[in-house]
Amino acid sequence: MCFGVKPDAAAGGSDDWAKGGADIAQSFTIELPGGGSGGFDMPPSEIEKTVKQVLEGLKVFAKYAKSG
Numbered sequence: 675m676c677f678g679v680k681p682d683a684a685a686g687g688s689d690d691w692a693k694g695g696a697d698i699a700q701s702f703t704i705e706l707p708g709g710g711s712g713g714f715d716m717p718p719s720e721i722e723k724t725v726k727q728v729l730e731g732l733k734v735f736a737k738y739a740k741s742g
Contacts, residue, residue, distance in 0.1 A: 702735075
């Protein structure tokens with residue numbers, strides 16, 4: 675899992691719009707691991723593990739954001 679501030683527009687997602695179009699000071703992207711044959715079709719057997727990892731990451735991020 676990767677939390678990062680993207681300094682440039684990449685794929686034109688909502689984070690890009692928030693930063694550039696809505697002039698929101700910070701925008702964040704959560705990137706999930708790829709799956710299958712190099713694509714983003716995560717195998718069902720990996721979903722639960724990934725959800726648990728993302729949840730733990732979001733908890734840490736929320737704690738950080740709340741602290742200031």
